[in-house]
Amino acid sequence: MTSPTAASALFADDLALALRIADAADVVAMARVNSADLAIDQKADATFVTDADIATERAIRDILSAERPNDGILGEEFGTEGTGSRQWIIDPIDGTHNFMRGLPMWGILIALAVDGVPQVGVVSQPALGRRWWAATGSGAWTNTPGAESRQIHVSDVSALEKSSISFQSIQQWDEAGELDNLIRLTRAVWRDRGYGDVWPYMQLAEGRLEFVAEFGVAPYDIAAVVPIVAEAGGRMTAFDGEESITKQSSLATNGVLHDTYLTFLHGGSTIAS
Structure with missing residues (x-):
């Protein structure tokens, strides 16, 4: 092809x-x-x-x-x-x-x-x-x-309030105990949608989204995404900020906003980069 x-x-x-x-x-x-x-x-x-x-x-x-x-x-x-x-x-x-x-x-x-x-x-x-x-x-x-x-290439959006996000599913965030954080985030960003599965990660890599995150993922759900996001200029970690595909969570961003999202989702705490 x-x-x-x-x-x-x-x-x-x-x-x-x-x-x-x-x-x-x-x-x-x-x-x-x-x-x-x-x-x-x-x-x-x-x-x-x-x-x-x-x-x-x-x-x-x-x-x-x-x-x-x-x-x-x-x-x-x-x-x-x-x-x-x-x-x-x-x-x-x-x-x-x-x-x-x-x-x-x-x-x-x-x-x-x-x-x-x-x-x-x-x-x-x-x-x-x-x-x-x-x-x-x-x-x-x-x-x-x-x-x-x-x-x-990922987008160059650098302001949280101008960013567009995909949260995958409300049920995921609820089961992970992060639903309140998701609601806070949706109130802080420009646009939020639950596109689901692998497609939103690719839209992030193409510069159409700034954030995709999900829970309950296995390595085979996200391993192929990691090089694409990285080579497009973005960044992908687990929800806690660690660069790992085995922690059952993922958070992909356009890179410039990665630490901003992590800090916001962890109540303003300092997150390792």
Whole structure:
């Protein structure tokens, strides 16, 4: 579908592979969109999984096993496989509930982490015909209607009251005990919306939002997002300000407002940068 542009030499081959994997995964997932016989099961955590999730992750793992047999894999549906410093982190369908209902707001997330730090990220939303990708040192990129690559950047908005935010869902914030902080934040910013799932992170990377945060996330939910936001000039941490994908929360911003948001959401306390 697309090819990496100006990719860093260190991760150029990995990014090219991730894009080829996304091409294959798009085909598998799209074949099950709006299928009358879509098989749906409920997992132990009460979330749902479809046959499309299973088939897409299997297709991704098959390619990785052939192309990167010495790398580890962490996926939502089949867990961890292999060891070592290099680990591919995949979410075959981020937004399964949207997929089940025929909504196009779902994505395929593919990341490569080295020593726990995401270095390559691809986010594909084939139902929308959109894709975003980045590798450390390469910049962040997206496709255009003409299928050409376009580099993307976060916004330069530097005032809280002029910022636009996505909070993912009220239920998440309520369950995390942060609903009062969310309400305070919505009163302080220019605009707030709960766009949900991976799409708002990509809108942040394109400069259309200044803040996206959520709770209850696993590494496969956010690993692919990290390089894209970072290479677009933004910043992404856990809710407490730590740079980690394992703390079950995420907070992405345009960078210039990151510490402002952290301070605001923590009652004015000093947050480590």
